[in-house]
Structures are given as C-alpha cells and as structure tokens.
Amino acid sequence: MIELQDIAYVRSGVADLPTAVDFAVNVVGLELVGHVDGHAYLRADTRHHCLAFVEGRSGVLSSGFTLIDEDALAAAESELEAAGVKVIRGDRAGATARHVRDYLAFEDPFGNVVELVVDQSRLPGPVRFGRTAGITEFGHLCLDAPDVRVAYRFWSSLFNARASDWIGDMACLMRIDPVHHKLAVFKGDGPGLCHINFQVESIDDVMRSWHFLTERGVEIEMGPGRHPQSSAIFLYFKGPEGLTYEYSYGVRRITDETWRPRYFDPAEPDAIDLWRGPTKRPGTQTQIPFTAEPREAGR
Numbered sequence: 001m002i003e004l005q006d007i008a009y010v011r012s013g014v015a016d017l018p019t020a021v022d023f024a025v026n027v028v029g030l031e032l033v034g035h036v037d038g039h040a041y042l043r044a045d046t047r048h049h050c051l052a053f054v055e056g057r058s059g060v061l062s063s064g065f066t067l068i069d070e071d072a073l074a075a076a077e078s079e080l081e082a083a084g085v086k087v088i089r090g091d092r093a094g095a096t097a098r099h100v101r102d103y104l105a106f107e108d109p110f111g112n113v114v115e116l117v118v119d120q121s122r123l124p125g126p127v128r129f130g131r132t133a134g135i136t137e138f139g140h141l142c143l144d145a146p147d148v149r150v151a152y153r154f155w156s157s158l159f160n161a162r163a164s165d166w167i168g169d170m171a172c173l174m175r176i177d178p179v180h181h182k183l184a185v186f187k188g189d190g191p192g193l194c195h196i197n198f199q200v201e202s203i204d205d206v207m208r209s210w211h212f213l214t215e216r217g218v219e220i221e222m223g224p225g226r227h228p229q230s231s232a233i234f235l236y237f238k239g240p241e242g243l244t245y246e247y248s249y250g251v252r253r254i255t256d257e258t259w260r261p262r263y264f265d266p267a268e269p270d271a272i273d274l275w276r277g278p279t280k281r282p283g284t285q286t287q288i289p290f291t292a293e294p295r296e297a298g299r
C-alpha cells in the first residue's frame, strides 16, 4: 500500500505564460514565488509551490503527491511495477524544477500523469498573496476519468485513498487524511485536470470573490453553492488555457473511523448543490500525453 501523505502540486503547460501568471496572481490571489527557465511557481501556503506553469504546450502535465521518505518512494516504485504500472524515475534536473529531492512519474489507468515526490521544499515565511482572497491553503485536486469506479479501484487498491462519498457514477471523492477529499475523480471523456481547489477562510471570502470575478467578466462555472458531500461552500471559475480554479470554505473533516461512503444520485436536485443553483460540470484542462516530446510538452 502506497501511503500518500498529501497533495503537492499541479504542473500545467501554458502557451501564454504572462497571461496565466497574471490571472493566478491578480485574480486568484496566489503568490508568484519566481520565474525560472520557462517555469512560473505559485504558492498558496508554505509549499514552495502548488501550481507550476510550464511554458510550452497548453494542458496539464502532472499532479503530484508527497510520500514520507525515499524508502517509501522506492517501495512505491516496486509496488507500481508489480501491478503492471510503468514507472519513470525522476532525474536531477526534474527534481530541481519541482523543488523536491526525488520523484517518480506514472500514468493512472486513463493516462493522467501522476508524480510521487519526497521532500517538497517549504517556504516558511508568510505568503504574499497577490490579492486578498482569503486563501488558506491548496485544498484538493480533481482528475478526470471515463470510469470513476475503475479509478477508485486503482486509487484504493494501490494507495491509501478511501472513498468519502460518491456522486453516482459522476464523481468519487477520496480522502488521504481527515479532509473529506484531497483527491477527486470526475467522469470525463479522457485524462485531464478537472479543477484545482483553494480553501478560503470564510463564506464572506467566497462571496466577495464571486462579486470580484463577476465584475471582471471571469467565467463562473458553478456556484456559489454548497456541496452536500463535503458541506463546503464552493465557487468554480475558469482561468486562461482551460484551467478551472475553485475556492471553497468549510470542508468536512472525517475523524470517525466508522464513516461509510454515501451515494448521492446526481439526478436529485440537491445532489451537487444544496442551494439548488444551476449546476454545470467544470471544464477540464486536457492531459498532455506522457509520450509527448519533453520539449514540446514543456517538461
């Protein structure tokens, strides 16, 4: 069993780096940590970055999770290979670019590129947010899969991910720690990043951002609303190059070991939004295939 400690980052390829950075800083509110070799690093908390834009082809490159140490990384490599999953060990340049000590990469059954890392750098100083959006941390990431049941079996058989709740066959919300979900899989046509989530301090932050975004003509994809599964108040909106961001407040923590995943029928009116607002599936940033030329993909 591979023990995921936490989410680490999303690496996203962008054709127009300045526009993507401008939105992430001045609209979303992240801190721009730095620009190096066509990479722009953004953070929301003490992680060195939780979002890296990589200049090149537009599309998600990978999603990273932390493991406890190098022994765990070596064991993960063996376990994945024993399960028939092809693993690519990271090189020094790749580790430097990711601000980790070591890492490996693999594809989930649908082609989502996932990286496991050890020793993700931390920046202990206060975050200099680009805007006062009330962000407290990188909350979760959501991948697409044509079959969420198969995705769940992959994540729950090889990893410590447990289903917290299901939204029919549309979504599986999984936890790797007490937070209701740090990994979600939504039904989609193929691999991709459905959205990246940032937790905010209060409902007031969600509502203030809603007005802020609306006034600036940013496309609101869904919300404000409240998910019945996590009880989080949510707002999804679209950034450049098809990257969907989400703010949310009040996510449920599951500390009761007797918790059993619940099943919500998406056809029911309250299944996605307790407030019964218009619901729309957030758009996906398509996965750049692992086999793409590194230079072309911006890796």
Ligand SMILES: [Fe+2]
Pocket (backbone or CB within 6 Å): 140, 142, 184, 195, 197, 246
């Ligand atoms: Fe979400």
